[in-house]
Amino acid sequence: MGQPIAVRTDLTAVEVRRLARRAKDSDQVRRLLAIAAVLDGASRTEAAKVGGMDRQTLRDWVIRFNEQGPDGLINVPAPGAPAKLNEEHRAFLAQIVDEGPIPAIHGVVRWRACDLIMRLHEEFGISVSDDTVYRALKDLGFSHVSARPRAYKQDPDAIEAYKKNFHSSVEDIRSSLAPDTPVEVWFQDEMRVGQKNKLTYRWARKGSRPRAAHDQRTQSTYLFGAVCPELGTGAALVLPFCNTEAMQLHLDEISTKVSHGAHAIIILDQAGWHGAKQLSVPHNISLLPLPPRSPELNSQENIWQFMRQNWLSNRVFKSYDDIVDHCCYAWNTLIAQPWKIMSIGLRDWAYIGRSL
Incomplete structure (x- = not known):
């Protein structure tokens, strides 16, 4: 028979039990109580029963306790196989x-x-x-995501210059306003919504590919939308056409949503109806066109994406009126969540404090 191993005596049975009461690892608690029983003079068989183990296992833990102290009674995960990629x-x-x-x-x-x-x-x-x-x-911080489209022949230098000079452009507009006029920054765009609808990602079982109804009919309408990410507000109209007349109606609608006494700077792309000579821009609005082929600067584009993914895609619309009803529902649901508009729409380069 092997010789019994003496337990280190720098800790008394009372101190070992006190450590067990404070320990958070259940296995460590069992082992500490077994060793406390040994220190109290119990036989190795009795002490092993206290810890719910056999004598050989108790012997192994006593060795660890003698060498490493109470921390040695905590399970150490196996290191596993070495990484294949250094x-x-x-x-x-x-x-x-x-x-x-x-x-x-x-x-x-x-x-x-x-x-x-x-x-x-x-x-x-x-x-x-x-x-x-x-x-x-x-x-390494990578994830599998869909690519963001980039317009053909886009000019990166023009985009950077636009962001860099944005505040000076705002000051040029401010110089024509009454002193201390608050300035709001809005983003404007249009989205076509129709029966030939989009399909978006969805959760599904691995190895499967879910199916969704896809209408081939062509009735559609246009949702004109604009948001002020700083305030979490917006203005929209559902209109049957996308032309100068429709744009005029939308600008008039935006002007009613601008804060009283404030002036709105509308950031928008260079579509023909956005800069038509026939437009009568309301007195509390100024238009600030984006560089050509730079939709990523317009946060209204991200608003559209969010609306499609949550309320408008993967649907079959029964009629034109059904399309209009769903557009109204989606926009009103968005407007009821101003924090969502702020989260999606705010851009560091375009943020203007209310004090300016």
């Missing part, structure tokens, strides 16, 4: 994903797991699974 591999993976593929060279327009696995093998001679690549990308 820091060099992960840095390379992050770089090529950030840069994206070159279709003429790599033969694909987006990276798939199999493409990334091949690049890692070509560069480092290692073989990994799809799951390893997916986990690494997630740890």
